[in-house]
Amino acid sequence: MTTTKAWHVNGFLALLIALASFAGGIALLIVGGNRPEPNGWLIVAGIALLLLFIVLLTSLTIVQPNQAKIITFFGRYKGTVTDSGLWLVVPFTGKTKVSLKVRNFNSQTLKVNDAEGNPIEIGCVVVFKVTDSAKAVFDVDNYSKFVEVQSETAIRHIAAHYAYDTFSDDEVKPSLRGNADEVSMELTRELQTRLSIAGVEVLETRLTHLAYAPEIASAMLQRQQAIAIIAARQKIVEGAVTMVESALKQLMDNGIELDEERRAAMINNLMVTIVSDRAATPVINTGTVYG
Known part of the structure; x- marks a missing residue:
């Protein structure tokens, strides 16, 4: 599933036509029904104008800036409207709102084991936004929850490949504490691979919390x-x-x-x-x- 552009035209003209249809339909019903002998043609025309008014109302949709509207017609995806404003789309369609704004996800403090098996506490912030609204809506159940779960999974996976710190100048292996930028870049690549299925782009990731677990913090402090x-x-x-x-x-x-x-x-x-x-x-x- 990939995003396609939905058919849409200026909605202000359609709104004027809808209001005119409503007013004309009411007027025809009143005129046709108040005669000594009701005029069936006028009544039918009035009903038709009211039906046109209802159809036009179901076709109108408002799109806010940095927002997308997913258009579905009886279960079929018809496209996405990303231009902000009032638009006329296919009538009797479902319209699902998706935010395209940049969002932050601050993970919980996770307890994991580093590359040396030491229990540590780690947390990060993920900056992301939706770039493919169709994937975000149709390919995953809830893209926000999907980002949360995959972010925590990626943090655990990355933390298991790095030691918390290096304790010798002779060691050249990167560590979580000494190579924060490298770890952040690796975490960003890992997350982007996991979240591409949901149409989400990862802009940045940063570690916000890094510490030894309480049960070994004192011993590690003495070692340092x-x-x-x-x-x-x-x-x-x-x-x-x-x-x-x-x-x-x-x-x-x-x-x-x-x-x-x-x-x-x-x-x-x-x-x-x-x-x-x-x-x-x-x-x-x-x-x-x-x-």
Whole structure:
């Protein structure tokens, strides 16, 4: 089922003809019935004009901006009217209204397992609009409900292919938290494939909620903190080694030579001072006491 253009003409002229038919029919009935001998021809003409008025009324339809009217004639699809205004269509037809406006669907917070099996909570917003009104009405039972169900299904499917986060700089795999744009594009493609049967175009999808499930949130927070501490310590150690090398080089450039024992003691003191997360408390050697 695909959308086709329905036959329609200006409805204002038809409305004027309908009002004139109504007035003429009433007048003919009154004139033909008030005579001493009723005039059958006038009465028949009056009835015919009233029937014409009823037929024209069933043919009129109003289409609002960004709206479509599905025209069906005794169960057969005759086409769609998308031009806004008052129109005259085929009489005795059904007229189903379909909105063509851009709409938002905000999914519920879903609990799913990511690629590593961790339970997470995820939600998204889907921006869509109807582009094929015939498919939206005839190919699915309720296109709004269809969008909701398929959106949640696509979210579960996409979330199962990505990990919540990467915990190592060596990992290059995309994650839900670190690659939000890529995940959104993948979700948009997945949804468009699923919703094309309903004549719906997906304009954009964005994750609105992403978190670990409550039962593992505390453990994962501790894991993230531990990883952050380790990464910070690695940077501190790298900086400390560079500073010690620079200090030894400056001493050698100034002609100060240290034996292996004093050199090791100096390196130990500098490393402890720089790497320690607390302020150093130096012990000053003032000399040696002999008995």
